[in-house]
Amino acid sequence: xxxxxxxxxxxxxxxxxxxxxxxxxxxxxxxxxxxxxxxxxxxxxxxxxxxxxxxxxxxxxxxxxxxxxxxxxxxxxxxxxxxxxxxxxxxxxxxxxxxxxxxxxxxxxxxxxxxxxxxxxxxxxxxxxxxxxxxxxxxxxxxxxxxxxxxxxxxxxxxxxxxxxxxxxxxxxxxxxxxxxxxxxxxxxxxxxxxxxxxxxxxxxxxxxxxxxxxxxxxxxxxxxxxxxxxxxxxxxxxxxxxxxxxxxxxxxxxxxxxxxxxxxxxxxxxxxxxxxxxxxxxxxxxxxxxxxxxxxxxxxxxxxxxxxxxxxxxxxxxxxxxxxxxxxxxxxxxxxxxxxxxxxxxxxxxxxxxxxxxxxxxxxxxxxxxxxxxxxxxxxxxxxxxxxxxxxxxxxxxxxxxxxxxxxxxxxxxxxx
Amino acid sequence: xxxxxxxxxxxxxxxxxxxxxxxxxxxxxxxxxxxxxxxxxxxxxxxxxxxxxxxxxxxxxxxxxxxxxxxxxxxxxxxxxxxxxxxxxxxxxxxxxxxxxxxxxxxxxxxxxxxxxxxxxxxxxxxxxxxxxxxxxxxxxxxxxxxxxxxxxxxxxxxxxxxxxxxxxxxxxxxxxxxxxxxxxxxxxxxxxxxxxxxxxxxxxxxxxxxxxxxxxxxxxxxxx
Numbered sequence: 130x131x132x133x134x135x136x137x138x139x140x141x142x143x144x145x146x147x148x149x150x151x152x153x154x155x156x157x158x159x160x161x162x163x164x165x166x167x168x169x170x171x172x173x174x175x176x177x178x179x180x181x182x183x184x185x186x187x188x189x190x191x192x193x194x195x196x197x198x199x200x201x202x203x204x205x206x207x208x209x210x211x212x213x214x215x216x217x218x219x220x221x222x223x224x225x226x227x228x229x230x231x232x233x234x235x236x237x238x239x240x241x242x243x244x245x246x247x248x249x250x251x252x253x254x255x256x257x258x259x260x261x262x263x264x265x266x267x268x269x270x271x272x273x274x275x276x277x278x279x280x281x282x283x284x285x286x287x288x289x290x291x292x293x294x295x296x297x298x299x300x301x302x303x304x305x306x307x308x309x310x311x312x313x314x315x316x317x318x319x320x321x322x323x324x325x326x327x328x329x330x331x332x333x334x335x336x337x338x339x340x341x342x343x344x345x346x347x348x349x350x351x352x353x354x355x356x357x358x359x360x361x362x363x364x365x366x367x368x369x370x371x372x373x374x375x376x377x378x379x380x381x382x383x384x385x386x387x388x389x390x391x392x393x394x395x396x397x398x399x400x401x402x403x404x405x406x407x408x409x410x411x412x413x414x415x416x417x418x419x420x421x422x423x424x425x426x427x428x429x430x431x432x433x434x435x436x437x438x439x440x441x442x443x444x445x446x447x448x449x450x451x452x453x454x455x456x457x458x459x460x461x462x463x464x465x466x467x468x469x470x471x472x473x474x475x476x477x478x479x480x481x482x483x484x485x486x487x488x489x490x491x492x493x494x495x496x497x498x499x500x501x502x503x504x505x506x507x508x509x510x511x512x513x514x515x516x517x518x519x520x521x522x523x524x525x526x527x528x529x530x531x532x533x534x535x536x537x538x539x540x541x542x543x544x545x546x547x
Numbered sequence: 548x549x550x551x552x553x554x555x556x557x558x559x560x561x562x563x564x565x566x567x568x569x570x571x572x573x574x575x576x577x578x579x580x581x582x583x584x585x586x587x588x589x590x591x592x593x594x595x596x597x598x599x600x601x602x603x604x605x606x607x608x609x610x611x612x613x614x615x616x617x618x619x620x621x622x623x624x625x626x627x628x629x630x631x632x633x634x635x636x637x638x639x640x641x642x643x644x645x646x647x648x649x650x651x652x653x654x655x656x657x658x659x660x661x662x663x664x665x666x667x668x669x670x671x672x673x674x675x676x677x678x679x680x681x682x683x684x685x686x687x688x689x690x691x692x693x694x695x696x697x698x699x700x701x702x703x704x705x706x707x708x709x710x711x712x713x714x715x716x717x718x719x720x721x722x723x724x725x726x727x728x729x730x731x732x733x734x735x736x737x738x739x740x741x742x743x744x745x746x747x748x749x750x751x752x753x754x755x756x757x758x759x760x761x762x763x764x765x766x767x768x769x770x771x772x
Contacts, residue, residue: 140656144644151644439640442601443701444629444657446622540601544636 137449145456148429149464155425156461162421163465163524164472166414167516171473173410175506176480177403182507184396185365185389187329190267193392194358195367198222198233198378201385203355210239210253212310215353216384222357225377229370231361234261235354237344241337244304244316245295252291254307254337256344256354265360268338273326275299281342284322288333292324299324305337309349317347328503364389423527426458430531437535438543447536454532455525462524466517473516480506548709548741549575549598554607556593556764567593569764570607577708578739580732582755584746589761591745592713598743599632599711600624612708629657633702635712635744639694641686647673647697648682654705672704673697676730692723696730703734712744716751728754 149156189195203214218235226233237256242249259278263269269277273289285303287295297303298321305317319339327333345352361370367388375386390397430437440450484505535543556568568590575581583591596602597609600616608615611631619627628634633654641650652669660668673682676696686694695715702710712731716724732754735742744751752758760768 136656136659136661140653144642147644435638435640436642439634439636439642440653441625442599442628442634443654444625444627446625541596544601544640 141449141453141456144453145460148457149460152429155428156464159421159425159461160465160468162417163462163520164469166417166421167466167469167520168472168476170410170414170516171470171512172476172480172506174407174509174512175473175477176485176504177407178509179480179484179505179507181400181403183328183505184400187327188393188396189360189364189389191271191327191329191332193389194234194265195231195361195364196359196371196386196388197392198226198357198359198384198386199355201383204385204387210355212237212239212308212348212350212355215310215350215355217351217353218357219381222378222381222384225374225381226357226359229361229374229377231359231370231374232264233357233359234258234265235341235356236262236358237341237348237350237353237355239307239344239348239355241308242306243295243337244306245297249306250291250295250335252305252335252337254305254339254344256341256348257338258341265358268325268327268332271325271327273324275321275323277323278338278340279322280340282322282340283317283319283343284340285319286323286325286338287321288336289324289326290330290333291335291337292321297321303337307347309347310353311349315347359386419523419527423531425461426454426528427531429457430454430535434535434538434543434546438538438540438546441536441540441543450536451529451532454528458524458528459521462521465524466520469520470513470517474513477506477508480504481508548577548579548612549573549743550610550613551594551598552608552610554594554597554604554609556590556597556602557605567764568597568604571761571764571766572607573759573766575741575743577741578735580735580742580754580756581759582744582746582752582757583759583761584752584755585761585767586747590764591747591761593764594761595711595713595743595745598709599634600628630705631708633705633707633710633740635695635698635702635710635715637714637717639686639691639698639718641694641697641701643686646683646685647678647689647693647700650686650697651700651704654701658705668704669700672700675703675734676700690723691719692726695719695723695727699727699730699734703738703740706738707740709741709743712742714745714747716746716748721750724748724751 200214200216203211206214215237235258239254241252241254243252257278259280268286278284278286285305287297287303292298301321303319303321305319306314307317308314325332325338344350363370367390371386371388378384378386437450484503486503551571551573554568554571555566558565558567571590571594583594585591593602597604600611600619603617608617610616611627616624616627642653645653648669651673652665655665655668670682673679676699678693678696678700681689681693686697689697715731716727719727728751731742731744734740746752758768759766
């Protein structure tokens with residue numbers, strides 16, 4: 130009995146292979162459909178993963194740092210950046226940060242209004258310490274034009290997109306209206322020292338950077354800041370180190386520590402959306418593969434109904450026949466998946482290594498991702514076995530229906546089939 | 548060997564019922580070379596299908612080697628066909644992707660014989676039917692007569708007790724048809740295998756050692772019950 134099954138299996142595998150190689154054109158068309166679907170899936174997944182990882186990097190390097198320490202009330206009203214909830218960093222806070230392996234830089238964030246010949250524009254203003262800021266952020270590396278700030282000067286850094294919106298350039302004077310901590314409005318005349326062209330469109334958009342000492346003086350903060358921006362290695366999974374830090378800050382009850390994930394909810398929403406997008410792509414690929422294979426298998430079954438009738442007449446069992454068709458479909462899925470993976474890997478290799486430059490189309494448009502146009506892929510090893518199993522399983526799944534239907538026909542009906 | 552007792556077979560075609568067999572009784576002994584003859588629509592193929600366990604009668608009973616087949620389930624019928632019955636079809640029904648050798652050895656693969664045995668028996672039967680040297684040809688590379696020889700080899704290679712052939716010469720020219728009939732008669736003599744074949748060709752009927760005439764779904768002559 131066991132020998133019979135082994136012989137039968139060998140025969141069925143050989144039959145499936147012969148059918149695949151004999152009906153070569155049909156096999157190739159189906160393999161191409163599956164391979165195309167799988168390659169697209171791997172490639173798009175690589176691009177989206179790359180976009181997500183690069184966005185995270187650009188978020189941390191240019192916008193949020195790895196985390197921020199701020200007053201709890203400031204966090205509650207973060208949309209208004211209220212200066213009344215600024216704080217003077219205590220020695221115990223600084224010690225706690227240093228002993229946790231965290232580097233930090235003070236910042237003051239507030240809203241202002243820039244005046245131009247054509248009107249005014251609300252902007253986010255960030256007071257930075259030009260020397261300390263580079264410990265956490267990398268703005269100095271992305272000066273698009275001009276130079277970085279010096280301590281104490283009445284200078285300002287402007288984002289590239291904002292520069293274009295305002296129609297200004299390096300060396301021009303900018304009029305900025307601000308409101309001090311005590312609620313008094315002031316106007317500052319600042320000279321543009323440089324333009325920031327970061328890969329993060331949010332930073333290039335509506336943000337001005339001015340020296341912290343100037344901010345401190347003009348806003349009457351007396352050494353207070355709205356936040357301490359933090360950076361530490363392993364920021365991708367910040368909870369462990371932040372947990373340790375929170376434990377050390379138990380005495381500083383009015384302060385909260387927020388990770389970059391907490392600070393960029395819009396990005397997380399896009400990231401979640403990406404997962405839904407991947408599911409939609411997977412579904413579309415499923416449809417492409419399923420239609421391709423079911424069409425092939427329908428043709429394969431209907432062309433061979435007499436053959437099926439003959440094999441049943443000769444005593445071949447239903448399960449063996451069904452298995453023969455599943456093997457054939459699985460074979461197509463197997464080849465299609467392998468070709469698709471190879472193709473997907475090649476496309477991913479190109480996008481990981483060189484990226485795809487959409488900057489001519491995107492400019493500094495904010496699409497939620499912190500990218501300005503060059504989409505670089507990232508390797509996602511788990512997508513390869515998943516798409517392989519998917520290719521084979523879908524192929525076999527859709528072959529099951531026509532094969533079962535053919536076996537429901539009477540043998541005599543099969544033998545009469547034209 | 549085969550006993551058919553008062554068998555009827557009705558088919559539904561749309562809203563009408565076609566009575567293909569109207570109470571057929573027939574006995575065939577082991578080793579016989581029987582032709583079931585009659586005009587088109589007389590029920591020849593239906594009767595062969597019932598004897599070959601490819602279909603079930605509306606009423607009556609078919610006995611093979613003394614056992615009724617009506618109580619057998621789908622799987623048992625498949626096993627019965629696999630072990631005892633060989634089929635030769637009018638249009639050969641060879642598997643196009645398999646060579647002559649593979650088409651014949653397919654029957655033995657179903658039986659689970661070991662490779663050496665399969666090879667020996669396949670080569671032997673192919674030589675018997677005059678296809679030595681053509682084992683590696685695909686059906687499309689063989690003439691009609693050669694294809695029917697492959698089909699006969701496929702039916703006989705498993706040494707069945709009964710071979711059923713539905714109009715085996717209908718798709719062949721008369722000379723090739725005659726060769727095929729001579730081959731079948733020779734194999735019947737040599738192996739004492741029971742051959743039952745249907746035809747409406749007078750030349751074919753001449754070859755039969757016994758003739759069963761069907762007319763309008765009834766045995767007109769030669770039923771021997």
